[in-house]
Amino acid sequence: MMERENNLSTTSLLNNYLLLAVRSRASDIHFEPDKNLLRVRLRIDGRLKEVGREPKETHSQIVARIKVLGEVDMGEKKHNIDGRFPIKLAGESLDIRFSIFPTIFGEAVVLRILHTSHIELGLEPLGMNNAQLEAYKKLIKKPYGLLLVTGPNGSGKTTTLYSSLNAINSIEKSIVTLEDPVEYQLPLLRQTQIDPDKEITFASGLKALLRQDPDVIMVGEIRDLETAKIAVQSSLTGHLVFSTLHTNNSIGALVRLLNMGVESFLVAYATLGVVAQRLVKQICDNCKQAYMPPPELLKTLNISSPTEFYKGTGCQNCDHTGYRGRTAIFELLIVTDEIRKLILKKANFDEIFELARNQGVKTLREHGVEKIIQGITTPEEVMLVTEA
Secondary structure, three states, X not given: OOOOOOOOOHHHHHHHHHHHHHHOOEEEEEEEEOOOEEEEEEXXXXXXXXXXXXXOHHHHHHHHHXXXXXXXXXXXXXXXXXXXXXXXXXXXXXXXXXXXXXXXXXXXXXXXXXXXXXXXXXXXXXXXXXXXXXXXXXXXXXXXXXXXXXXXXXXXXXXXXXXXXXXXXXXXXXXXXXXXXXXXXXXXXEEEEOEHHHOEOHHHHHHHHHHHOOOEEEEOXXXXXXXXXXXXXXXXOOOEEEEEEOOOOHHHHHHXXXXXXXXXXXXXXXXXXXXXXXXXXXXXXXXXXXXXXXXXXXXXXXXXXXXXXXXXXXXXXXOOOOEEEEEEEEEEEEOOHXXXXXXXXXXOHHHHHXXXXXXXXXXXXXXXXXXXXXXXXXXXXXXXXXXX
């Protein structure tokens, strides 16, 4: 835990926690007021870790400082507040996105840390295997169609979208986005943040953007039938459309569109492909050791022959967790003519799944097993985020 110096100013205290977060590779800082103290936690590699406890009186000072930096109403304490502010610490430029939410013990604050000085937005670092990567590169070069990225919150969908746009970004293309919120600002892109108070929703904003002569459109999320229909129709009228859905797997995204009320012929002819993904922790290279897994674990993972697995034993480099950093596992479904016919027939999930498997689609679990055998992650991580 961070040791607090006596009489440390609020600015210094906040900066110290930001520096600790950066050095710990944390994605978020949680300032959580309790009855008699302010608890501070960091989200590192997807898991929360307590790093400090401050006197209760520092809580209001921290919140006030964040509101000043974010230029929001200091007096508003009964409603949630969202905002962002830039800051430079130890020579690094950061963009801090904050959420302030009222609780019974005061306003809870979560800071999302975005590194603007060294953004890595390439397709190769995402973690696809060679076959997935080559197939996906072909999909994003199509002149029109719908590409969906699906998975729960915190599964890396936004990074995949930004990396995809970055890969095709050029002076010859007009790329526009509707986001909630805008996380990274990319050159050449015209990016818009939705604002329901100003009647800028995904649906209304998408209608307006279509009059901006775009080649490529990124819609942060398809949340309702109106947005879904506009996105699908846009992809059939000469636009390449990227968006996200919350489903468990790639085929579930197709079924979700149909269940939302989008006509089957629109889903069939608009959709180019679906990427499902999850994040898993990577084994620390500094303390990685091989071991022979028990037969029952190999059976659970559908591995027929004995093979070495790896795990981290814990060291200073990984804060004695055995893990350092995260990577993604993927399931890539390309909508072929045969799958298109099943969509037109409104086939059920199992029928589409069987055909996709016959066409060589690897499930999330199977891609995870690849990374287990390669010594990138562990069975525990893969089984935690996938279904058998």
